[in-house]
Amino acid sequence: MPIALAALLLTALLAFPGVLPDTPGHLGSLVETALPWFGLGIPLLLAWAAVRRSLKGVVFALVPAVTWAVLFGPGLVSFAGPGPGRTDLQVLTLNVGGDRTDPPDVARDVLATGADVVALEKVPNQALKTYERELHGAYPHHATGDTLGLWSRYPLREVEKLDLGGAWPHAIRAVARTPVGDTAVYAVRLPSVRVTFDKGFAVARRDASAARLRERIARDPTRRLVLLGDLNGTLRDRGLAPLTNGLRPADGRAGHGLGFTWPAAFPVVRLDHVLVRGFTPTGTDVLPDLGSDHRPVLAGLRADR
Structure with missing residues (x-):
């Protein structure tokens, strides 16, 4: 039938x-x-x-x-907030692009999350100084590269921009000296994708950058690692399979709902992710619309022993 x-x-x-x-x-x-x-x-x-x-x-x-x-x-x-047991580290990722974004307001909302490490993507050049000024009190350590920024309560070293094959670096890496030991932190914004009539789902540049990033992560000697960012795709997308091979997604507990993050006003897809190595996620929450065109993702992490 x-x-x-x-x-x-x-x-x-x-x-x-x-x-x-x-x-x-x-x-x-x-x-x-x-x-x-x-x-x-x-x-x-x-x-x-x-x-x-x-x-x-x-x-x-x-x-x-x-x-x-x-x-x-x-x-x-699933429910928002930490799961059973301790949480050693809270991390936040947010793409702050979009015409509605007001940097001072976004910075205050970021501070209110209580995150220990913050990755901001698509930071406009004219807004960078504002974020540095507003976040400095809680996050005295920061590193920036092009449109990416890392803010941390803990000292950062070994800061480097990563060439993933695009016209500009799509990731920066730093090592944070956290209470559970050195942790490599990556702030990432992979190339954007588009759906067009002539090319279909244009993901070739994103997929190539994801593969290069995976190669760099595979060589990273740091035992504990956190990747934060806008990957311009869902973790079910085969083009991002290189990144999910060997890294653990902190997407499972996404608060109430399916954890969509884009577009912020009415999200229909999850583009923003937290991936980890050497940690167990204790809870993940997609936060409300803060004025960007993406919603932020806050994750609690427990260090593996």
Whole structure:
């Protein structure tokens, strides 16, 4: 029956998006990016079954519904704030671009989070001095590079800009002397992606930069490492697989909801992430709209022993 076939195809798409080819136009990456929204097909299947007065159709429609619930349901029932046990380090990432951003207001909101280490991306040149002035009291140590900035309660050393193959550095790295030992911290903004009629999902530059960043992280001698930033993609996107190989995402506990961060006014996708090595996430919260076009992500981390 048509409803059964449609339900099984939707289930297969939700459970195994990786089988889709990435050509033409990086179709696979695009589907993986929008994967939670394919759940909107479920009420359509149920409505179709109701119109047909088909009980079997309803049963078949429940198959992708259960699959969607298993994949994305935990995000709807997880809670914000720290999990059980101690939290050794709190980190924050925020892309501060966008026409609505007011640097003094954003800086005050950042201070209110109580984060120990803050990564700001897409910092306008004319706003950099404002952020330095407003954040200095709580974060006496900072490092900046082009449109990226790291602010820390703890001393920073070994600061370097990373060439990821773009026209300008897409990451900076520093080592923070935290209470749990030296921690390499990366502030990252990977190249933007676009959807166009002629090129499809244009992610080639982003994917190449992600692969180069992974090579640098693989060589990083520091045992504990935190990557903070706007990766311009979801962690389900195969183009970001190099970064998730060997790093642990702190995205699982994303507060109430699916943890979307962009666009801030009505977020539909998660572009901003915290990835770690040598830490266990104790809680992750996507904070309210602070005036940027992205929402900030605050994560608590516990050092592995």
